[in-house]
Amino acid sequence: MATKGKLLILPGDGIGIEVMREVRRVIDWLSKKRGIDFAIEEALVGGSSIDAYGKPITDETMKIALEADAVLLGAVGGPKWDNLPFEVKPERGLLRLRKDLGLFANLRPAMCFDALVEASTLKPDVVRGLDIMIVRELTGGVYFGTPRGIETLPDGSRRGVNTQVYTTEEIRRVARVAFDIATKRNNKVTSSEKANVMESGILWREEVTHIHDTEFPKVELSHMYADNCAMQLVRNPKQFDVIVTDNLFGDILSDCAAMLTGSLGMLPSASLGAADANGKRKAMYEPVHGSAPDIAGKDLANPIATILSFAMALRYSFDLGEEAALIEKAVENVLAGGLRTGDIMQPGMAKVSTGVMGESIVRALDKLAA
Numbered sequence: 001m002a003t004k005g006k007l008l009i010l011p012g013d014g015i016g017i018e019v020m021r022e023v024r025r026v027i028d029w030l031s032k033k034r035g036i037d038f039a040i041e042e043a044l045v046g047g048s049s050i051d052a053y054g055k056p057i058t059d060e061t062m063k064i065a066l067e068a069d070a071v072l073l074g075a076v077g078g079p080k081w082d083n084l085p086f087e088v089k090p091e092r093g094l095l096r097l098r099k100d101l102g103l104f105a106n107l108r109p110a111m112c113f114d115a116l117v118e119a120s121t122l123k124p125d126v127v128r129g130l131d132i133m134i135v136r137e138l139t140g141g142v143y144f145g146t147p148r149g150i151e152t153l154p155d156g157s158r159r160g161v162n163t164q165v166y167t168t169e170e171i172r173r174v175a176r177v178a179f180d181i182a183t184k185r186n187n188k189v190t191s192s193e194k195a196n197v198m199e200s201g202i203l204w205r206e207e208v209t210h211i212h213d214t215e216f217p218k219v220e221l222s223h224m225y226a227d228n229c230a231m232q233l234v235r236n237p238k239q240f241d242v243i244v245t246d247n248l249f250g251d252i253l254s255d256c257a258a259m260l261t262g263s264l265g266m267l268p269s270a271s272l273g274a275a276d277a278n279g280k281r282k283a284m285y286e287p288v289h290g291s292a293p294d295i296a297g298k299d300l301a302n303p304i305a306t307i308l309s310f311a312m313a314l315r316y317s318f319d320l321g322e323e324a325a326l327i328e329k330a331v332e333n334v335l336a337g338g339l340r341t342g343d344i345m346q347p348g349m350a351k352v353s354t355g356v357m358g359e360s361i362v363r364a365l366d367k368l369a370a
Helices: 015-034 047-053 059-067 090-099 115-117 167-185 199-215 228-233 247-261 304-316 321-336 354-369
Strands: 007-013 039-042 070-075 105-111 130-136 149-152 156-161 186-195 222-224 242-245 268-275 281-287
Touching: 007 015, 007 047, 007 059, 015 070, 015 304, 015 321, 015 354, 059 090, 059 304, 070 090, 070 304, 090 105, 090 268, 090 281, 105 167, 105 247, 105 304, 115 321, 130 167, 167 186, 167 199, 167 242, 186 199, 186 247, 199 222, 222 228, 228 242, 228 247, 242 247, 268 304, 281 304, 304 321, 304 354, 321 354
Parallel strands: 007 039, 007 070, 070 281, 130 242, 186 222, 186 242
Antiparallel strands: 105 130, 105 268, 149 156, 268 281
C-alpha cells in the first residue's frame, strides 16, 4: 500500500519519549483501521542526541528532516544538560530545525473542550466554546534583529540592546498563512502590533493590510494594539478567530491564550515554512509543554497535546482533515467520560496514567469508526 508521505519522529527528552509512545498507538490505529500508512523514521534530538553523538542534532538527522513531509517533535532539555555551553544546549537542536527548515509561521490553537471549562481560571461562560488560532511570526523581529548584545559604556554602566526589525516579505508571508487559515475557519483575522509607538508596527500594519486588500479581500480584517489584545484575550476571547502577530508579541499572546484552556498539557502547535511549487510546506509539529523532567519516566504526563499535534500534521501536511477531526473528537469524548491526567485533574474525575490516556483515546477512535 502506498504511504501518505514521510514522517520523522523526534521524541527528544523527558516526557517527550512517553507522550510520543502514545502517538505511535494512534498511528498504528490509522494503519490498521483506516489503511493509512506513513514512511516513518525516528531519530534523536536535544539531550538524547548530545548523549549519543555530542551534539543536539546531527547533520544526518537534519537531512532526514529536510526530506520529510512533516516532523513530529516531543520535547527537549532538562537539568542534566543545563551547564553545557549555550551553543550545544539541547534547545539548539530545536532552533536548528526551525532555521534549516525555514519555519517562519508558528500556529498555536487555543481550544477549550467543554469537559475542561471548569479547569480554566476564567468564568465558564467566557471560555466555553473557545476556538482561536494564533499565528506567530517565528524567525524575525526582536529575537533575531541586530545589533544586539550587552555593552559597557564609558562611565562604567552597561547597556543591553535588542533590535526589532521586519522586512516587507517577512510580514507578507506570515500574513498570507493567517489569511489562508482564516478562509478555512470563520474568515476573520485580527492583526496585532504596536503601530502607535513603533515604526516596525506601522510597517506591519501596512503590509498586512496590503496582503488583505490585494489577495484576501473577502476575509474580515481588524487591527489591534498588542497590549489591548492581551487584555481582550482575558476579557472576551471568543471575539477572535485568527490572530496574526510578530515574534515577541506572539510569544506573549500565545501563552496568554494557552492558559484560557486550563493547561499547557492540552495544547498542540505547528510551525510552517514557505509553500513550494506544489503547495507543500516544510512543517514541524510539537506540544507547547516542555520536557517536564520532574515527572519524566513516571507515566504521569499528559499525551493529549502531542496527539493533537499529530492531528494538526494530518490536517496541514497530509491533507487528512477527516482523520484529524476524528482524533480531536476522540480526545473530546475521553475527556467527557471523566478521564484526567494529573495536570487537568478535577474533583469527581478519574486520574489516569499516560498510557491509560493514550489507550482510552484509541478505544474512543474505535467507537467513532464503528
